[in-house]
Amino acid sequence: MSTYAVTPAAxxxxxxxxxxxxxKALSTTFDQVELQVSAANWLDVAQVLRDAAGCQFEQLIDLCGVxxxxxxxxxxxxxxxxxxxQLMSIALNQRLRVKLFLDSDDFPILSSVAGVWSSASWLEREAFDLYGIVFEGHTDLRRILTDYGFIGHPFRKDFPLSGHVEMRYDAEQARVVYQPVSIEPREITPRIIREEHYGDLH
Known part of the structure; x- marks a missing residue:
């Protein structure tokens, strides 16, 4: 078992x-090796990265949407x-980032790798919840962070900052109710006031 990290070139x-x-692409930036493969090949490549002798990336430590x-x-x-x-090999003391661009902007879909790395299960649910990315083959793909009945995917750039609906407890009905957002959209620009010699060293 290695006691030091192998070089990015290796x-x-x-x-x-x-x-x-x-x-599709393989490069190193700031000592981080990044692999790009097509979405169609992801499941096959994932199994290779886990099992191949020089790779042995037995842990998926992070997965997110962009x-x-x-x-x-x-x-x-x-x-x-x-x-x-983000993948890690404990046996070989090395890491790899894999980036997968999805083919459809309207219905982004990617094969689930929860069967390859069990840690992917919750992370794929997060990416589904927050970005609307569908992970084909996931056995329990449902929202994990947002509320029941939530509309939209809040990490998409076109999602409104105030959301679509708000919830509150109604004492008369003795239950939680949903209603359109009542917050007026606004942009706040902070006013900065500094003393005349703010930051001077003498």
Whole structure:
């Protein structure tokens, strides 16, 4: 068992050898190796990354959605949604980030890897709840953070800051009721007042 992290170049070589022609992009930034593969190949690649001798990424430590709709001040023209996965190999003391751009902006879908890494189950539910990304093959894909009956996906860039509905307890009805949001949308710009020599060192 390794007692030190292998170099990014060695991780890249091992991943490229294991994944082969399914690699869309493979690079290192700030000592973090990132692999891009197509959404269609994700399930097969996930199993390879877990089992291949030079990879052995036996733990999925994070999975999240990304909405690129406002990326680059509106100049970005690629797919709107992506899923980013962080993998770790305890046996080889190495990490890998996998980025998967999803084919549809209207109905983002990706194969579930909860059968490959059980830790993916709750994280895929979070990405479904917050971004509306559907994980095909997930055995219990339902909301996990928002309330019952919640409308929309709150981490999407086009979701209103105040939401769509609000809930409150109604004492007369002795139950929780839902109603349209009563908060007026507004933008608050803080006023900064500083003394004349604020921050001077002398």
């Amino acid at each position: 991780i890249e070589a091992a991943v490229r050898a294991a994944v082969g022609d399914k690699v 909405d690129y709709s406002e990326y680059g001040a509106g100049l970005y023209e690629g797919p709107r949604f992506a899923v980013v996965v």
